[in-house]
Amino acid sequence: MKTVEYATMAEREQTYWWHLGRLQIISSYMSKVVKDKSIRKIVNVGCGTGGTVDMLESFGVVDNVDISDEAIRFMKNRGYTRLTKVDSTKLPFKSKSYDIVGAFDVLEHIDDHDRALGEWARILKDDGAIVLTVPAYQWLWTDHDVSLHHKRRYTIKSLCDVATQAGLTCESKSYAIVFSLPLVVGFRFLNKALGRKGDSETSYVPLPKWVNALFTNLLYVEAKIHRVMALPFGTSIIVILRKSTM
Numbered sequence: 298m299k300t301v302e303y304a305t306m307a308e309r310e311q312t313y314w315w316h317l318g319r320l321q322i323i324s325s326y327m328s329k330v331v332k333d334k335s336i337r338k339i340v341n342v343g344c345g346t347g348g349t350v351d352m353l354e355s356f357g358v359v360d361n362v363d364i365s366d367e368a369i370r371f372m373k374n375r376g377y378t379r380l381t382k383v384d385s386t387k388l389p390f391k392s393k394s395y396d397i398v399g400a401f402d403v404l405e406h407i408d409d410h411d412r413a414l415g416e417w418a419r420i421l422k423d424d425g426a427i428v429l430t431v432p433a434y435q436w437l438w439t440d441h442d443v444s445l446h447h448k449r450r451y452t453i454k455s456l457c458d459v460a461t462q463a464g465l466t467c468e469s470k471s472y473a474i475v476f477s478l479p480l481v482v483g484f485r486f487l488n489k490a491l492g493r494k495g496d497s498e499t500s501y502v503p504l505p506k507w508v509n510a511l512f513t514n515l516l517y518v519e520a521k522i523h524r525v526m527a528l529p530f531g532t533s534i535i536v537i538l539r540k541s542t543m
Contacts, residue, residue: 303346303371310348313501314509315474318516319533322473323401323430324352325523326535329469330397330426331356337396340388340420343403344380347372353399360395362388386413390420400429402533405447414463418540427465427538431456433472433531437481451534465538471523472531476515481532 310316331337337357341350344361345368353359362381363369369382381389386407398417407413417427432442432450442450457467504512522528523535 303367307346307348307371307375309501310346312509314504314512314516316348317513318474318519319401319430320349320352321517321520322523322535323349323399323428325520326428326469326537327353327356327397327399328524330428330537338394339397339399340390340395340417342388342398342400342417343406344368344372347375347377349399349401350377357396360390386416388416388420392419393422395420396422396425398425398427398429400427402430402432404429405431405449405451408448410448410459411462414460414465414538418463418465418538421540423540425540426468428535429538430473430533430535433534437485437532439485453534453536456534456536460536460538461541464541466541467536468539469527469537471527471535472529473519473523473533473535474516475519475528475531476512477532478530 339353339357339359341353341359341361344350344363345365347361350359350361358379360379360381361372361377362383363372364383364385366382369380372380383389386409398421400417404410404413414427421427432447434452435450438447438450453467453470453472457470460467519528
């Protein structure tokens with residue numbers, strides 16, 4: 298990704314409904330993990346342009362990790378200093394050294410997701426937690442996923458099965474971004490009926506400001522629901538993983 302594209306992504310993280318709403322949902326799950334005022338040590342895997350960093354810093358000290366040189370340079374230019382460039386799933390941190398690992402729409406980009414989860418578990422303290430999000434349902438796969446360099450999509454069961462292989466258990470799990478599922482399914486059904494090819498671009502769908510605001514507020518409401526209950530469907534999945542005790 299070019300530097301100018303990182304700048305565009307950073308701007309969208311501040312304004313686009315999906316980013317704004319997802320951030321609130323992630324924050325609601327972070328609140329389930331951090332229940333007191335103790336300062337946590339947090340690793341933000343796949344920090345990208347830093348859209349989640351300020352939120353995470355409200356819960357502790359955050360070390361940001363990315364495989365992209367451009368992402369690291371962009372983050373430095375934004376004034377962030379706790380940055381680590383990696384070349385693989387291997388992380389240059391001591392075992393059992395972090396309270397929380399955050400990985401938000403990262404796992405689906407990694408070929409060997411078993412190894413990645415195992416590495417995240419390695420650096421996690423015994424009482425720590427991994428909070429992660431991934432895209433839902435392989436049957437929603439289109440050329441758009443290919444353009445985003447996704448390797449797969451998940452169900453809650455398939456994600457928790459992979460976590461189990463890495464010595465982790467799904468403590469809390471839910472589908473997310475619920476209202477978008479019927480919209481996505483309907484849009485793709487319409488495309489198929491009209492003989493249109495699936496969207497292969499990574500660009501965002503432009504929306505009127507009022508629609509963007511409406512969608513954002515719908516996800517703000519959903520974030521509050523996540524605090525008290527799991528949701529049965531959605532275009533994303535969010536889970537809290539803990540180390541297995543057996």
